Amino acid sequence: MNDQSVVRSGPLRFATAERFSPPVPVRGVEPAHGSGGICPQPPSRLDKVMGPPHDRRPQSEDCLHLSVTSPTAPVPVPARVPAPVPGTGRPVLLWFHGGGFSSGAGVLDWYDGSALAAEQDVVVVSAGYRLGALGYLVLDGVSEGNLGLLDQLEALRWVRDNIHLYGGDPGRITLFGQSAGALSILRLLRMPEARGLFRRAVLQSAPVSIATRSLAEARETGRLFAAHLDADPHTASHEALLTAQAQTAADLQQLVGNTLVPPFGPVADTRSLPAGPEDFAFDPTAMDVLYGWNADDMSAFPEGPNDQGGVAERTHRAYESPLTALHGELERAGARVYGYRLDWRPRGSAYGATHCVELPLLLGSAAAWHGAPMLGDLDWSEVDGFGREVRTAWATFARTGDPGVLPAPMTALDR
Template sequence: MTGRPVFRSGPLRYATAERFGRPRPPASPTPATPAGAVCPQPPSRLDAVMGPPRDRRPQSEDCLQLAVTAPADRPARMSPGRPVLIWFHGGGFSSGAGILDWYDGGALAAEQDVVVVSVGYRLGALGYLLLDGVSAGNLGLWDQVEALRWVRDHIARFGGDPGNVTLFGQSAGALSIRLLMDVPEARGLFRRAILQSAPLAAGIRPADEAHDLGRVFAAHLGTDPRTAEPDRMLAAQARTAAEQRRRTGNFLIPPFGPVIGIGPLPAETGPPSFPEGTPEVLYGWNGDDMSAFPEGPDDTGSVAERTRRVYEAPLTALRGELERAGARVHGYRLDWRPPGSPFGATHCVEIPLLLGSADAWRNSPMLGDLDWAQVDAVGRRMRAAWAAFARDGAAGPLPTPLVALAG
C-alpha cells in the first residue's frame, strides 16, 4: 500500500440492542472489546471460493460495531471534510462482519484521501426472524440505519464529511443499500450508492412467507427464542434452511433476510426513493457471479445463463427504474478472471480489489495464481474509480477489466 499514512480505529460500538430489540445509541461512546465481536453465525457457504477469514473473531450478540479507516493527518479545521464511503458486507444475511480484515479500507483511504467505514449488523434469525410475540423482523436493516446515524453524528471527528456519504456494498450488502433507498429513516443520511452484485430477485420475501419460516424455525428450536443459547439458534437456523430448500428447490435464497412491508420497509419497493438531492448510483455484477454457487433444482443452466438470470436481468431492470425516478446511473460488468482460478470472474472476486490486504487475502482460491502485487495493480485502478464516484458522482471512464454498460 502506498500513499499517506492511515489510522484504523479499533472496533467501535455504534449501537446496543437486546435480543430481538431495536438498536439504540450506546449510553456513552465506549469502544468495543479490542478484538471486536461478530454476530453468531455458521461458516460461510463461500469458504471454498474466498477461503475462510484469517482473523478469527469471537462471536457475540454484542456485535453492533464498525471500524473507521482514515488518513492519519486530520487538520483541526478541515471543511467540509473528506468523502465518506460506508461498506456493508455480504454473506447472504447469515455470515460476515464489517470489522473483518477482509474489509480493511487502508489502501482505499491512503491512495484516494477518503474515509472508509465498515459496518457489522445482526444476521440470520437474530437479525431477520419474523415471529409473532418474539421478533418484529428486519432488525439487521434497523442496525444499518443506526450505523448511518452514527456516521452522521461522529464522522467529522475522523475528518469525514457527513454531507458527502456514499454507501457501497456487495451481495447482501448491496441489496441492503437498494432497500435503504426506500427507508424513510435513511433519507438524508447518504448521497450516493454503489451496488456490487446485488441479488435483487433472491434476497427479499413477503411477510406471509417470512411468518411461515419463523414458525418453522420455532418448531425446530423447541424452546423460547428469547432465551435460547446462540449455538442452539444456529442449529435451528440450519434446519430451517434445509427445510426451505426441500420445499422450494431453491439453493440460493437464505432462510432469513429482509421482509417487505415490515418496518422500516414499506409494502412496495419501487419506484425507488432517495436521499435529498439528485441521486447517483453505480451498479454492476461479475461476469461469472454464479460460478460460486451450485446448481439447484430451480436454478439450472450454464454459469453464464444463471448469472444472466440472477444478476444481469434484475439489475438491468433496476437501472430503468432508477432512471425513471430521476437518478444518474452508471453500470459495469467485471470481467477479471485471475489465472489459475477455477471460478473466473466469480462472486466476491472484486472485494480484494477494493478492501483488505495481502495477508487478509492470502491463499484465497478465487485469486488463483496471482501474487498480491498483481492483484493490487488491478485494485489500484478500481479503487480510483470508486473514489472518483464518491467525490462527485461521476463514474468517468471505467478501467479495464470493468466493462461500462450503456443505458
C-alpha cells in the first residue's frame, strides 16, 4: 500500500460528565478547547520503561476527548452528509490506551495514528476515558463504578455515528488496546450494550487474571479510599483524590502482594456490567479477535511477595497461561481467534521484549518516543522498519479478520 498524507483532527469532545456521574454523549463533532485536558493522574509507574510523555497536557475532568487520523480531510461541520452505506469507507481502528487504569490519555503523541493511517489507508481513532477513582470508584452514595468503561462505550458510539465524516466505515470498526486498554476491550466484549458496535478486537498484553474485580472487592477498596480521603469525594481537590488513591494502592499492595494489580478498574455484577464472568455479549457470527503478549512482559514490573520468580516464569503466569485459556473461551463463544507472541528485544535495552515495547511499532513518532529506555540503542529507522510490518498485520486484520503471516520476531500461536 502506498503511503499518503493524513489529517489528524482533535482533540474532539465525544462526551461530558459531572464528577462520579455517567457520561453524557456529545452529538456531532465538537472540538475540545485548547490542547484538550487529560484525566487527573499521577506519573506512570512505567516511566522507567517508556520514559515520560514529551507532550505535557493540562489535567482536567473535562477529559472525554479523542483524536481522528485519516487520509481523508474531515467534512466541514455543520454539513449535511448522507447516511453512510455499510461496506463503504475505510476500516476504522479505535485505540484504548493502557496505564493500569490510573494514567495515560488517548490524545498523547505516543498514540498518534499517522503512520498507521498513511501506510495502510485506514482511519485511526484514539480515545481517552476517566481513570483511577474518578473512573472506577465504588462507594455508596458516590459512585457505582465502571464510569471509565461507560466513557469508552460512548467513544465507540461517537465513532459509529460520526466516523463517516472522516472517510471511515462504521460497519468495520476494530477495537485495539494494550494492557488496561486491552482489558477494557475484553469487558466490552462481555457488555450487552456494546453488542454490534464493533466487528473485531485486538488485545495486546491483557493481564486477564486481573481483568475484573468482584463487587465486594471493589466496595472494600472504596472504603479504604474513603478512609484516606479527608474530604467529600464530590468536592475534594484533584491532589487530595490522587493522594488517597496512592495510599489505597499501597494498602492493596500489602494485602495482595502482586505488583500488577491496580487499585481501581472494571467491576463485575453491576448494572453497567451485568454479564457473568464467563459470558460474552458479542454476536458469535461477527467477531474476530487477535490477542497476544510480549515474551518479557513482566520485566517492566518488580517482583511482589506473591509474584516471585524469573521474568519468563512471571510472564507465563500473568500473561501466557490466562491468555491461552481466553483463546479457548473465545472460540467456544463462536469468535475466530488468532494468537501471537512478540519476541522483539531492542538492542541495548535492559528490558527485552517488555510490556509496552510494541507501542512504538504501531503508534507515535520518532519525536514522541525519543529516549524511551525500552527501545535501547535502536535508531528510529530500525524501529519504524519492523513497525511497518506490524502495522501491516494489524491493518490486514482490521480489513479482513485475519492478520496473515506475522512478521518475525513475532510468533503465531496455536492453542
